[in-house]
């Protein structure tokens with residue numbers, strides 16, 4: 471679908487396909503328990519850049535696979551990501567009122583229902599990944615490997631681990647390795663898992679998978695460095711969430727460690743290394759290169 475498409479069109483086309491597939495994969499509001507299903511749909515359908523699903527689709531295509539076939543994987547990843555946002559916004563964590571430009575899930579549905587909506591989205595992701603219809607459209611044996619990649623990167627070895635260290639580090643002096651641990655786990659893990667999942671579902675051989683892994687690690691870190699920068703200089707309206715939170719909560723970030731300018735340089739350096747990592751895919755890697763630029767240059 472995408473080899474010679476510009477990124478804006480590609481993101482828009484993927485977004486339409488992902489939203490249509492989500493409608494199918496999320497439990498309907500007419501099914502019991504109505505309010506829980508409403509809360510799940512509210513947060514998933516509130517928007518968002520869909521960057522992880524887009525990465526899954528573009529990575530699949532870069533190794534010669536068919537982007538349509540990875541739609542269930544892309545939706546499962548977005549469900550996991552949305553669960554993490556719902557829980558991150560809770561009073562016990564970041565206590566945020568706005569997300570994706572809308573009131574947060576717990577503000578609309580209450581804290582208990584928001585916790586359950588997050589739990590149910592995480593579980594629904596694995597219902598979808600392990601479903602016979604999903605297994606059928608993936609290469610032979612890919613389904614269990616994909617489940618492993620997503621589960622490992624979402625849990626305590628990945629995103630949840632990063633979040634735990636982040637919370638423990640608030641208001642404390644931390645060293646640089648701890649900051650890198652937080653960034654590569656809290657944010658980087660799901661981005662890396664997206665690239666790896668797309669590559670695997672697209673039938674990547676060992677060499678291609680290793681190159682994609684390097685790309686995924688680099689853009690994963692670049693994404694969080696850019697996020698740190700946007701928390702300082704971003705536009706709250708465009709971002710759809712409260713900014714300036716890191717400093718207010720005493721969180722260590724790339725800008726607080728090195729200053730804004732050095733943080734920007736590091737983001738550009740990571741971007742350029744990521745672009746180089748997908749050079750062997752020639753034209754088929756074009757969208758991934760554009761995505762590396764988008765991740766670093768974005769304003770939202």
Ligand code: GRG
Nearest residue numbers: 518519520521554555557558570630633657697
């Ligand atoms: C609560 C288990 C658990 C994990 C929380 C997602 C997360 C981990 C924390 C959110 C706080 C935060 C600002 C993380 C850094 C980067 C990040 C994941 C931003 C949100 O992702 P985007 O920008 O959001 O892709 P959209 O809304 O576009 O999908």
